[in-house]
Amino acid sequence: MTGFVRTIDAPKLSPPKGEVGLIHTLRHRVFNSAIGGVLAIAIAALLFWTAWTIIDWAFFRGVWTAPDRELCNAEGAGACWPFIKARSLQWVYGFYPSAERWRVNLVYLIGAISLAGLMIPAIPFKTWNALFFFLLYPVIAFFLLLGGKFGLTLVETEQWGGLLVTLVLSVTAIVVSAPLGILLALGRRSEMPIVSLLSTIFIETVRGVPLVLVLFMAANMFPLFMPPGVNPDKLLKAVIGTSLFASAYMAEIIRGGLQAIPKGQYEGAQAIGLSYWKSMGLIIMPQALKVVIPSIVNNFISLFKDTSLVTVVGLFDLLGIVQTGFNDPKWASAQTSNTGYFALAVIYWAFCFSMSRYSQFIERKLNTSHKR
Amino acid sequence: MPHSAVTMSHVDKWYGPFHVLRDINLDVKAGERIVICGPSGSGKSTLIRCINRLEEHQQGDIVVDGIPLTANLKNIDDVRREVGMVFQHFNLFPHLTVLENCTLAPIWVRKQPKAQAEENAMSFLKRVKIPEQALKYPGQLSGGQQQRVAIARALCMNPKVMLFDEPTSALDPEMIKEVLDVMVDLAEGGMTMLCVTHEMAFARQVADRVIFMDQGQIVEENEPEEFFKNPKSPRTRLFLEQILH
Ligand SMILES: Nc1ncnc2c1ncn2[C@@H]1O[C@H](COP(=O)(O)OP(=O)(O)O)[C@@H](O)[C@H]1O
Ligand SMILES: [Mg+2]
Numbered sequence: 001m002t003g004f005v006r007t008i009d010a011p012k013l014s015p016p017k018g019e020v021g022l023i024h025t026l027r028h029r030v031f032n033s034a035i036g037g038v039l040a041i042a043i044a045a046l047l048f049w050t051a052w053t054i055i056d057w058a059f060f061r062g063v064w065t066a067p068d069r070e071l072c073n074a075e076g077a078g079a080c081w082p083f084i085k086a087r088s089l090q091w092v093y094g095f096y097p098s099a100e101r102w103r104v105n106l107v108y109l110i111g112a113i114s115l116a117g118l119m120i121p122a123i124p125f126k127t128w129n130a131l132f133f134f135l136l137y138p139v140i141a142f143f144l145l146l147g148g149k150f151g152l153t154l155v156e157t158e159q160w161g162g163l164l165v166t167l168v169l170s171v172t173a174i175v176v177s178a179p180l181g182i183l184l185a186l187g188r189r190s191e192m193p194i195v196s197l198l199s200t201i202f203i204e205t206v207r208g209v210p211l212v213l214v215l216f217m218a219a220n221m222f223p224l225f226m227p228p229g230v231n232p233d234k235l236l237k238a239v240i241g242t243s244l245f246a247s248a249y250m251a252e253i254i255r256g257g258l259q260a261i262p263k264g265q266y267e268g269a270q271a272i273g274l275s276y277w278k279s280m281g282l283i284i285m286p287q288a289l290k291v292v293i294p295s296i297v298n299n300f301i302s303l304f305k306d307t308s309l310v311t312v313v314g315l316f317d318l319l320g321i322v323q324t325g326f327n328d329p330k331w332a333s334a335q336t337s338n339t340g341y342f343a344l345a346v347i348y349w350a351f352c353f354s355m356s357r358y359s360q361f362i363e364r365k366l367n368t369s370h371k372r
Numbered sequence: 373m374p375h376s377a378v379t380m381s382h383v384d385k386w387y388g389p390f391h392v393l394r395d396i397n398l399d400v401k402a403g404e405r406i407v408i409c410g411p412s413g414s415g416k417s418t419l420i421r422c423i424n425r426l427e428e429h430q431q432g433d434i435v436v437d438g439i440p441l442t443a444n445l446k447n448i449d450d451v452r453r454e455v456g457m458v459f460q461h462f463n464l465f466p467h468l469t470v471l472e473n474c475t476l477a478p479i480w481v482r483k484q485p486k487a488q489a490e491e492n493a494m495s496f497l498k499r500v501k502i503p504e505q506a507l508k509y510p511g512q513l514s515g516g517q518q519q520r521v522a523i524a525r526a527l528c529m530n531p532k533v534m535l536f537d538e539p540t541s542a543l544d545p546e547m548i549k550e551v552l553d554v555m556v557d558l559a560e561g562g563m564t565m566l567c568v569t570h571e572m573a574f575a576r577q578v579a580d581r582v583i584f585m586d587q588g589q590i591v592e593e594n595e596p597e598e599f600f601k602n603p604k605s606p607r608t609r610l611f612l613e614q615i616l617h
Contacts (some may be wrong), residue, residue: 001379058524079422094610153460189600236439250425264459264461264463265465267426267459267463267465268459268464268465270424270425270426270452270466271424271426271452271457271459271463271526272452272456272476272477272529273449273452273453273457273477273481273529274477274480274481275449278480278481282476282480283465286467287465287466289469366467366468366510368467368509
């Protein structure tokens, strides 16, 4: 066996050119076997048929203008859009008096601006904005919506409804569950036995019960914990119920994130002299939360949809208010409920899909791991 | 005579029933450089982690820069402020840039103004020869660079004592020297250092004393020349034979 010494370097080349283009992809990824080809055609046909059915129902057979149910009830009529137009204000405001609806608009507007400020990375003053949104905004929204003070007329929560109730419930639950979930997660992992025991009991109790039951219990059992004669507002009880429910789930999600952080991070933080709260706030939590963003957003999304369960305790959220419209003799028709549910699905989907997309954007944005 | 930077007297520690540190007595003068070596599992990491209370000892006294380490949380905070530590696996904070890693503790613990902390951090990053990496994230650096950042991060707190726990053991061979160079530079600058390491050339070059541990005890301790040339204990001899071939 003789040795070998390279005298001329092997040339550094660019990779061989692959075939590209639609035809190539189709041939290599889709029609690369008989079964694949048949499946692809079957799926395409199914998709086409579904899309066509919806488009036909919504547009070609859809009724666009009508004073009442007459046209929608006609043989072969599709979606009954005028019903939605007639009802849309009620969907957004519930039974909130027309003259006072500017207050709801103002709450929506302030919330949207503040949230945009928080969510768009390029906008400065994040800390102030967060303090405003999480501490001040709920107070402002409360007084604006309820009134009875500062010269605003009182609008009882009985009159709230629709999107307003859905947003009040879900935004409050989200805003409350984030900090409460963090505290509960830290509590459960605490080295202090009492703190850990109490957190665990709370989390496991709430998690072991369906949300519907939590809502029923909040509605009916709350007065037991209150002085005699005091029965808190129906909406308030539902808000408290959903918030506590959301917090328990949030706590478990965050605990999962905490477990993903290596011990070395805690030690690194301790060794440079950070206290418990500072190392949690500056080192551990930012990393743990980043790990669990998808689960947190998933939790927000299911929370947003689950608020529709409050109809069982007599509140009219978005779903509830849409359903009440079906019985209106002026509009009751074969297509009314179809149209209502379809529009509702689009609205819920739009909210949830935006949350999902935003979370993906933030995940990419926060990725500093540079894993190779 | 310089005062003591670290004093350990009759220190014992157990993990459950396992007696991991047995009657440790050690006095480190300010400016002294100590190298600790010994077989894996002999308690070297545990010993130096007791000095900044990452581990709690159960018996005996540890005094760091005049502050006794007891359950008193304030004392623990005070000691950690004066003691810097460099870990085998760096333990940098991956969500912060190199510069932020270095300024975090000065800003939040020492309450330095941000500008001053950054200026200070940059001077230490220059000292460990990576000022140009300041705005990168740890994940973008090589192991050797990360360990030098970790040293700079500890130095930014102006510690009186530096602890090193096998700082080169996790590095690829070609990166060991760049880290050792920084440590030699630090030693020559008069820093009080306790280094757990098996880099015997480093020990020869900078250590005032070499300590050999086995089964939770200090078995032998001497100046490097004597230690390597004339090990007294058979256990030390066996260990040196194994690592020096
Ligand atoms: N947290 C722990 N719990 C139980 N045993 C431990 C723990 N940490 C270390 N040990 C044991 O204590 C002994 C000493 O460990 P260590 O100080 O890490 O040794 P060295 O650094 O010299 O290799 C080893 O036997 C190890 O298994
Ligand atoms: Mg070790």
